[in-house]
Amino acid sequence: xxxxxxxxxPSAQAPNSEMSKVAVSxxxxxxxxxxxxxxxVRNLSIDINDGEILTLLGPSGCGKTTTLRMVAGLEHxxxxxxFFGEQSVVMTSKRMFMxxxxxxxxxxxxxxxxxxxxxxxxxxxxxxxxxxxxxxEIKERARKALDLVGLxxxxxxPGPLLSGGQQQRVAFxxxxxxxxxxxxxxxxxxxxxxxxxxxxxxxxxxxxxxLNIAMLFVTHDQIEALSLSNRIALMNFGVVQQQGDPxxxxxxxxxxxxxxxxxRTLLFKGKVQSGNPSGQLAIALEGxxxxxxxxxxxxxxxxxxxxxxxxxVRPEDVEILPANGSTPPAGMIGGKAQAxxxxxxxxxxxxxxxxxxxxxxxxxxxxxxxxxxxVWLKLRADGHSAWTSDWSHKQE
Ligand SMILES: Nc1ncnc2c1ncn2[C@@H]1O[C@H](COP(=O)(O)OP(=O)(O)OP(=O)(O)O)[C@@H](O)[C@H]1O
Ligand SMILES: [Mg+2]
Numbered sequence: 001x002x003x004x005x006x007x008x009x010p011s012a013q014a015p016n017s018e019m020s021k022v023a024v025s026x027x028x029x030x031x032x033x034x035x036x037x038x039x040x041v042r043n044l045s046i047d048i049n050d051g052e053i054l055t056l057l058g059p060s061g062c063g064k065t066t067t068l069r070m071v072a073g074l075e076h077x078x079x080x081x082x083f084f085g086e087q088s089v090v091m092t093s094k095r096m097f098m099x100x101x102x103x104x105x106x107x108x109x110x111x112x113x114x115x116x117x118x119x120x121x122x123x124x125x126x127x128x129x130x131x132x133x134x135x136x137e138i139k140e141r142a143r144k145a146l147d148l149v150g151l152x153x154x155x156x157x158p159g160p161l162l163s164g165g166q167q168q169r170v171a172f173x174x175x176x177x178x179x180x181x182x183x184x185x186x187x188x189x190x191x192x193x194x195x196x197x198x199x200x201x202x203x204x205x206x207x208x209x210x211l212n213i214a215m216l217f218v219t220h221d222q223i224e225a226l227s228l229s230n231r232i233a234l235m236n237f238g239v240v241q242q243q244g245d246p247x248x249x250x251x252x253x254x255x256x257x258x259x260x261x262x263x264r265t266l267l268f269k270g271k272v273q274s275g276n277p278s279g280q281l282a283i284a285l286e287g288x289x290x291x292x293x294x295x296x297x298x299x300x301x302x303x304x305x306x307x308x309x310x311x312x313v314r315p316e317d318v319e320i321l322p323a324n325g326s327t328p329p330a331g332m333i334g335g336k337a338q339a340x341x342x343x344x345x346x347x348x349x350x351x352x353x354x355x356x357x358x359x360x361x362x363x364x365x366x367x368x369x370x371x372x373x374x375v376w377l378k379l380r381a382d383g384h385s386a387w388t389s390d391w392s393h394k395q396e
Pocket of ligand 1: 062
């Protein structure tokens with residue numbers, strides 16, 4: 001198992017007033033289910049700011065829903081604290097636990113979970129009725145919430161007579177109508193088809209800009225996470241592996257799990273030519289006469305000049321060109337395109353790379369290259385990641 005991320009905040013204190021923008025603060029949360037051998041959530045600390053979408057991303061069973069349920073008050077953490085702003089919601093050391101109905105959180109789940117025997121307006125008004133809001137206010141708030149999700153005019157429609165996307169919008173309106181401190185979203189789009197998911201993603205992003213609300217969003221879909229989040233906390237086995245803005249996770253993954261979960265990575269073998277203390281390494285690609293690129297490592301101290309490393313390259317940082325001559329020019333490495341797969345938006349080439357293994361390279365649709373022909377791969381000069389596993393002893 002990989003260790004906790006260098007980016008996670010270990011502090012166990014309440015957020016101070018300088019951080020008043022923090023809407024929800026989770027501090028050192030642990031949760032093991034009765035009968036469970038391993039904790040579902042281990043020492044989890046994250047903050048969600050007002051006006052921010054923070055996404056919990058990770059494979060099935062990594063503890064995303066458990067975390068969300070602890071925020072909602074549907075699960076008791078074994079250890080740790082939860083704050084809403086500066087207010088304590090859970091303090092396990094003091095056995096303090098605020099009941100779910102006192103927390104004012106909005107929730108939207110994968111299943112639409114709108115009540116079939118009610119109209120759209122009745123569905124949205126329900127949480128306000130339960131809290132005994134005055135009738136006139138209920139009507140006005142429900143109207144506003146439906147307007148926010150683009151469902152004005154649907155008030156009297158029975159719930160079941162809506163499309164999946166519309167039902168999910170009703171669920172959003174119902175979650176927003178109480179003006180919650182935080183909106184909790186657990187895979188809210190996973191029952192929708194691909195086109196509708198894209199639309200809903202954009203709607204939520206626009207909605208969030210208008211409302212300036214804090215959202216804790218759960219998904220195992222990395223595209224959804226990358227496109228929608230201000231920040232992502234990537235989890236595995238209950239542990240946050242790295243948190244930060246989507247670009248940080250994509251461009252500077254903290255460990256191999258993050259690298260492989262977020263996007264695709266091509267691994268090339270190389271040898272370290274030089275390095276600096278900030279972790280930038282100049283790496284000469286194995287099998288190329290003159291191809292040196294720069295990559296970042298998180299543990300520069302352990303890497304010596306001449307060490308065998310892997311360099312992690314994102315597919316869009318490699319260009320494939322027909323070979324023109326026998327020796328690849330500077331910055332390029334040679335290979336042979338074994339297979340070309342036309343996938344619509346691009347062509348994918350299975351390339352045997354000189355001195356390396358086989359990699360899948362993305363090529364431009366308008367510049368096809370013949371199967372079986374020699375190619376050159378041109379790597380971006382910098383912005384890669386470097387990984388210390390020594391390939392020189394491994395059998396391919
Ligand atoms: N009520 C429960 N009782 C016992 N174990 C549970 C319970 N709920 C979840 N677990 C276990 O806790 C771990 C985390 O589950 P959780 O539902 O939080 O995962 P998740 O990240 O939401 O996964 P998914 O993407 O599949 O929804 C899993 O190993 C799961 O089997
Ligand atoms: Mg889940």
